[in-house]
Amino acid sequence: MNETMVCAVGNVATQPVYRELAAGPSARFRLAVTARYWDREKSAWTDGHTNFFTVWANRQLATNTVASLSVGDPVIVQGRLKVRTETREGQQGWTSADIDAVAIGHDIARGTSAFRRSGRPEPAAAADATAQPEPRWETPAPAVDAGATEDRPRREPVAVT
Numbered sequence: 001m002n003e004t005m006v007c008a009v010g011n012v013a014t015q016p017v018y019r020e021l022a023a024g025p026s027a028r029f030r031l032a033v034t035a036r037y038w039d040r041e042k043s044a045w046t047d048g049h050t051n052f053f054t055v056w057a058n059r060q061l062a063t064n065t066v067a068s069l070s071v072g073d074p075v076i077v078q079g080r081l082k083v084r085t086e087t088r089e090g091q092q093g094w095t096s097a098d099i100d101a102v103a104i105g106h107d108i109a110r111g112t113s114a115f116r117r118s119g120r121p122e123p124a125a126a127a128d129a130t131a132q133p134e135p136r137w138e139t140p141a142p143a144v145d146a147g148a149t150e151d152r153p154r155r156e157p158v159a160v161t
Helices: 060-068 125-129
Strands: 005-012 017-021 024-039 044-058 074-088 091-106
Touching: 005 091, 017 060, 024 060, 044 060, 044 074, 060 091
Parallel strands: 044 091
Antiparallel strands: 005 024, 005 074, 017 024, 024 044, 074 091
C-alpha cells in the first residue's frame, strides 16, 4: 500500500510525553516547522508561516525520544504523514497533521549532538554459538608499483590476514 513519507525539519515545540500501552511504549510531541525566506527589502532572513505536526514514536524509538529530546531542540523527523479532518464539539473541519515517525534525530547542521547507543537485551547463548565471524571488509593491498623513482618510492604490499 502506498503511504506518504515525509521528512520534516523543525524544532521540538512541546516536551515529549511517554505512555506505556498494551502494544508497547509510545511517545508524542509537537514539531514546529517554520519556513524562512530572504526579505530583499530588509536584507535579512524572515520567518514565514509555521506548520505544527504531532509526531508519534513507538517501541524503542519512543523510549529514545523521551530520553533525547527537549523543547527547542532542532530535529529531523522522517515518517508517514497522516492528515485527518474531524468534527469536534459540533464544529466541522478540524484538521490535524500527524507524523508516524520511523526516524528522529537532532539536526546537527544547527548544533552538535553526542550519540549514545541504547542498551539492547542480551542475545540467547544459543545465538552466540551459531554466530558467524564478521567478514573482513578492508580494502585489498595496492599492487607493487614497478615504476618507482626517488621522488615516488615503491609501495610495499601489505599483507591482509
